[in-house]
Amino acid sequence: MVDTAQRQRRAPAARPAGHRRARVSVLVRRYRLAPYLLLLPSVAAIGLVLLWPVVQVALYSFQNYGLPQTTGAAPAQWIGLGNFRATFADPEFWLSLRITVLFALAAVTITLVTGTLVGLLLNALGRVMSVFVSTAALLAWATPPVSASVLFYWLFNPDGGLVDWALARMPHWLVGSTDWAGFNWTTTGALPAYTVATLLVVWQSFPFIAVTVLAGLKTVPAELHEAARVDGAGAWQGFWKVTYPLLKPIFLVLLLLSVIWDFNVFTQTYLLTGNLGNRDEYNLSLYLYDKAFTFPPSYGLSGALALILTIILLVVTVGYVRASVRQGALS
Amino acid sequence: MTSTGMTSTGMTSTGMTSTGTTGAPRALPRPRISPKTARKTRTTFLNASGLLVALLTLFPIFWMISTAFKPSQEIYSLTPHLLPAHPTLGNFSQVMSGQASGIGSFWLFFRNSLAVTLATVVLASLVSLLASVAVARFRFRFRASYLIMLLIVQMIPGQALIIALFLDFDRLGLLQNLGGLVLVYAAQALPVSIWMLRNFVATVPRELEEAAAIDGAGPMRIFWRIMFPLVAPGLVATSIFSFITAYNEFIVALTFLGQAHSDYTLPIYVTYFFGRGGAEWGPIMAASTLYTIPVVLFFLLVQRRMASGLVAGAVKG
Numbered sequence: 307m308v309d310t311a312q313r314q315r316r317a318p319a320a321r322p323a324g325h326r327r328a329r330v331s332v333l334v335r336r337y338r339l340a341p342y343l344l345l346l347p348s349v350a351a352i353g354l355v356l357l358w359p360v361v362q363v364a365l366y367s368f369q370n371y372g373l374p375q376t377t378g379a380a381p382a383q384w385i386g387l388g389n390f391r392a393t394f395a396d397p398e399f400w401l402s403l404r405i406t407v408l409f410a411l412a413a414v415t416i417t418l419v420t421g422t423l424v425g426l427l428l429n430a431l432g433r434v435m436s437v438f439v440s441t442a443a444l445l446a447w448a449t450p451p452v453s454a455s456v457l458f459y460w461l462f463n464p465d466g467g468l469v470d471w472a473l474a475r476m477p478h479w480l481v482g483s484t485d486w487a488g489f490n491w492t493t494t495g496a497l498p499a500y501t502v503a504t505l506l507v508v509w510q511s512f513p514f515i516a517v518t519v520l521a522g523l524k525t526v527p528a529e530l531h532e533a534a535r536v537d538g539a540g541a542w543q544g545f546w547k548v549t550y551p552l553l554k555p556i557f558l559v560l561l562l563l564s565v566i567w568d569f570n571v572f573t574q575t576y577l578l579t580g581n582l583g584n585r586d587e588y589n590l591s592l593y594l595y596d597k598a599f600t601f602p603p604s605y606g607l608s609g610a611l612a613l614i615l616t617i618i619l620l621v622v623t624v625g626y627v628r629a630s631v632r633q634g635a636l637s
Numbered sequence: 638m639t640s641t642g643m644t645s646t647g648m649t650s651t652g653m654t655s656t657g658t659t660g661a662p663r664a665l666p667r668p669r670i671s672p673k674t675a676r677k678t679r680t681t682f683l684n685a686s687g688l689l690v691a692l693l694t695l696f697p698i699f700w701m702i703s704t705a706f707k708p709s710q711e712i713y714s715l716t717p718h719l720l721p722a723h724p725t726l727g728n729f730s731q732v733m734s735g736q737a738s739g740i741g742s743f744w745l746f747f748r749n750s751l752a753v754t755l756a757t758v759v760l761a762s763l764v765s766l767l768a769s770v771a772v773a774r775f776r777f778r779f780r781a782s783y784l785i786m787l788l789i790v791q792m793i794p795g796q797a798l799i800i801a802l803f804l805d806f807d808r809l810g811l812l813q814n815l816g817g818l819v820l821v822y823a824a825q826a827l828p829v830s831i832w833m834l835r836n837f838v839a840t841v842p843r844e845l846e847e848a849a850a851i852d853g854a855g856p857m858r859i860f861w862r863i864m865f866p867l868v869a870p871g872l873v874a875t876s877i878f879s880f881i882t883a884y885n886e887f888i889v890a891l892t893f894l895g896q897a898h899s900d901y902t903l904p905i906y907v908t909y910f911f912g913r914g915g916a917e918w919g920p921i922m923a924a925s926t927l928y929t930i931p932v933v934l935f936f937l938l939v940q941r942r943m944a945s946g947l948v949a950g951a952v953k954g
Contacts, residue, residue, distance in 0.1 A: 338775075338777065340771070340775065341771040341772075341774075341775035341777040341780075342771075342777070344767045344768060344770055344771035344775075345767070345768050345771045345772075345783065347763075347764045347767060347768070348764050348765065348767070348768035348827050348831060349783075351764060351820075351823065351824040351827060352786075352787075352790055352824055352827055352828065354824070355798075355802070355820060355821055355824035355825070356790050356793060356798065356824055356825070357790065358801075358805075359798040359800075359801035359802050359805065360793060360797065360798060360801075362801035362804075362805070363797060363798065363801045366800065366801070376804055376807075424690055427683065427686055427687060427690065430683050431683055431687050432680070432684075435683075435684055435687045435688075436687075438687070438691055439687045439690055439691045442690070442691035442692075442694040442695045443690075443691075443694055444936055444937065445694070445695065445698055445933055445936075446694045446695075446697075446698070448929075448932055448933045448935075448936035448937075449698065449929055449932075449933065450884065450885040450904060450928065450929060450932055451885055451887065451904075452885070452887055452903075452904035452907055452908055452925070452928070453701070453907065453925040453926075453928055453929045454697070456907060456908070456911050456921060456922075456925050457697055457698075457700070457701045457922070457925060458697065459911070460700075460701075460704065460918055460921070460922065461697060461700060463918075465713065466712055466713045466714075466717070466918065468700065468717055471716075471717055509694070509697065513694075566792055570794045570795075570796065572795070572796055572887070572888055573887040573888065576887075576888075577908060577911070581908075591794070591796045594796055594797075595796060595799070595888075598799070598800045598803075599803075599892065605800050605804070608800050609800060609801075612794075612796065612797035612798075612800065613797075615794055615796070615797055616793060616794065616797045619792055619793075619794060620789070620792075622792075623789055623792040626788065626792065627785060627788050627789065630788060631785075
């Protein structure tokens with residue numbers, strides 16, 4: 307309980323730098339204001355830019371807030387749950403929700419499995435090879451989402467894209483009888499578009515999982531693996547019986563973070579599906595953005611959607627916070 | 638490839654293989670093999686997988702750079718070549734001259750991005766340093782609530798805020814304005830920055846501060862002379878984080894900047910001519926290569942800190 311402010315009281319009052327300054331510092335010390343003053347800028351910034359907007363959005367979601375209301379031409383009216391009722395009655399909402407959930411399921415699973423496998427591989431590789439592979443992974447990780455999206459759009463482009471060219475030259479028994487030359491991945495429907503999105507997201511996010519798992523693996527004492535091996539455990543058993551239980555907290559946090567990231571994905575899907583060009587390829591984020599920023603804007607409906615998205619994520623976040631607290635993060 | 642070796646040596650050794658075979662691929666029910674051969678097979682298999690992972694991961698980046706150096710008849714040729722047959726700088730010069738996008742030279746948008754990013758880094762570092770000193774050095778009411786608030790705020794999706802931010806910043810006249818972006822980016826970087834930095838502040842020994850206080854140093858002096866140099870590595874880590882957040886940010890810039898072409902940051906610039914239909918892939922790949930290089934170089938320079946910092950932020954809490 308002894309803090310710096312208290313201890314500094316013992317220090318000689320060094321600078322007679324004017325009465326007012328001295329009086330302020332006495333006040334700060336007497337009421338132990340120092341921590342609150344230090345927190346003030348961050349609380350103000352977070353409050354104004356991150357928290358207040360959430361409150362506003364929540365308020366919009368119960369109003370008929372649109373263009374006339376923002377310009378002041380007409381007053382905003384409270385319409386109760388009207389926006390939510392309209393949302394739940396809209397088949398586009400359910401489609402976008404389904405796309406969001408299925409995409410998150412696929413992307414999270416593939417990312418975690420790939421990342422863990424690469425992490426285990428990095429741990430088993432020799433020094434040179436390990437540095438080589440992790441540098442390659444780092445490059446994918448470092449590529450900005452916009453560059454990566456544009457790049458994958460080009461790789462999967464029907465006019466001159468490399469993937470269609472390669473698939474068209476593969477035997478039918480391997481790649482199916484689709485006419486791959488000129489196959490349009492991004493406008494043919496949600497499944498091909500989100501296949502590309504999944505590959506893109508996995509490519510960008512498995513390195514983080516791999517590096518984190520590797521850092522965790524380094525903390526597992528080698529004797530444990532040795533012991534398991536002597537007892538006749540194979541690589542598979544060794545992972546589930548030794549590595550996984552020890553790294554479980556790390557996996558839990560990685561799982562929750564991945565769910566949150568992939569549930570939220572916007573940049574990649576916005577660019578891959580052609581800048582709000584295909585309504586049947588919207589995920590929740592695109593649907594929400596479309597409601598707010600294509601004419602005529604309906605901030606009320608969009609707010610209701612934002613609230614739904616936030617509440618879904620809050621449930622996941624509660625899991626994340628509990629996992630962090632259990633690991634003693636607040637100490 | 639190693640199957641012949643396996644069978645030839647396999648006959649000579651019996652028993653004592655249980656330790657060596659665990660990592661090897663389980664192919665056929667094969668004769669027992671010596672631990673040495675098994676280890677060799679395992680190493681070969683691991684190295685081959687490593688090589689495969691690295692090549693698959695690098696390929697998209699390689700293809701971006703390769704396309705950027707191809708003349709357009711090669712880009713749209715019916716048989717794509719891995720490397721440009723006639724490498725050209727034409728795409729890059731179109732990007733530099735502004736001819737490719739029609740809204741300005743690459744340098745203009747690079748300057749915008751750099752200004753926004755640096756301002757964000759400075760602002761976020763300052764504010765998060767103050768906050769992390771409070772959290773790491775003082776015990777006070779609401780401390781736990783503040784920390785939990787940071788964790789929760791960090792998860793609020795940007796899309797959920799963007800409507801209200803757009804309307805608020807519109808009223809304040811901060812749309813189509815790089816300063817408005819800096820405010821949002823700095824605030825967005827704060828939760829993770831504070832969360833990371835407080836661990837660094839906590840490791841600064843209190844005895845040093847006390848000694849300085851006894852020697853008559855005021856709080857400001859103690860902060861700048863003792864705390865700051867010792868926390869500098871942590872500041873590097875958080876700066877990296879806010880740098881990347883600001884440099885890559887898309888949705889806020891897209892929404893705020895609208896038609897203000899001369900204020901575009903790099904990601905909006907790259908998507909601007911990507912979105913204009915009849916895409917010219919040469920210049921687009923040249924522009925995204927140029928956009929990607931700085932952040933990749935940055936990553937490579939700071940990779941060790943990067944990994945440990947992010948891991949510390951994400952895992953340890």
